[in-house]
Amino acid sequence: MLFDVITLFPQWFSLLPTTGVTRRAFEREQMVLRCCNPREFSDDPHGRVDDRPFGGGPGMVMQADPLARAVDDVRSRRSDAADVLLFSPSGRRLTHDSVQRWASGTGAILVCGRYEGIDQRFIDRYVTEEISLGDFVLSGGEIAALALLDAVARLLPGVLHDAQSAREESFHPDVDGLLDCPQYTRPREWSGVEVPPVLLSGDHRQIEHWRREQRLLATGRLRPDVVAQGRQQGRFGAEDEQILATIESAPL
Structure with a gap:
């Protein structure tokens, strides 16, 4: 299965394929992980991907266009119609049942937001499902994405050696x-x-x-x-x- 992660901090995902029990899933190519930085799709010379929110208010909002271009690029390199998952406090709580669903699929595109939020127009057009780890706010979606990937890897055959452990x-x-x-x-x-x-x-x-x-x-x-x-x-x-x-x- 292939997971494409759209993130401003791809270095966060460098340990997952090389460390701990999750390493086995990548060594056996049961799971493949690719990272895509939306800064690469920004028209700004400095790679800026955020701007002030219309209507005023604190913080900055991630722009729709760089994220949309990143998703389109990722989709062009996939052979499936992958769902686009956004990690958000307003999403549905991540559960064992939903982890099992992803573990039996072909993968997904994971969008890790930052700043105050993401332009709603991108969410409405591209996002298939919003996921939350719980009723609290993180600085970005990377920790939540890592949690999902780790949980999925543990359910793949042979990753834990003893299948009874997961059951x-x-x-x-x-x-x-x-x-x-x-x-x-x-x-x-x-x-x-x-x-x-x-x-x-x-x-x-x-x-x-x-x-x-x-x-x-x-x-x-x-x-x-x-x-x-x-x-x-x-x-x-x-x-x-x-x-x-x-x-x-x-x-x-």
Whole structure:
């Protein structure tokens, strides 16, 4: 799959293909990354791509024309009708389900905004989908784009070596969208705290039961919205509901 990133700071993306587990996706050519700087498509002799907003107000706005030329150039070098994704606080929240959708596709064109925003005319004409990491504002879209690329790479076959690792992570449908359970490693005792005995028992059925219980407890405490969604989808059985009830009945 091919991801073209339109960014004023292409150097931000230099580590992804060469570092950590994501490196495997690029070494195997499961994922290809290209960066395009909109300054190269500016008519300004200094490569300027922003200007003051009409109507007044603080900050600067990225101009439509350099971004449009950059997208057109990228599209001319692709063999697919790639979606154009814009990272924006007003976008739809990035979720595991949407990451899986991109991981099973052919890639996309990622637009990383900067300054106060982007000329709405470019968004209306070119952008297929707006994506947000959450209800906060970043200095630009690069961090959000890196998050999407990293999350997609992890889902590609062989990138994590053990495919079970991805299936047991937080928000995966194989664990009903629950948060991950606590993890422990050597030594068995650290700073006066022992590893839970069930993890040392060798009883895989009991271990899986404990992990399910811990996922439910963690999700119920930290993400009640995920529990509510799971209930709407009928993901929880009677035993799950008994575990969740211990949290909901606890005094505040």
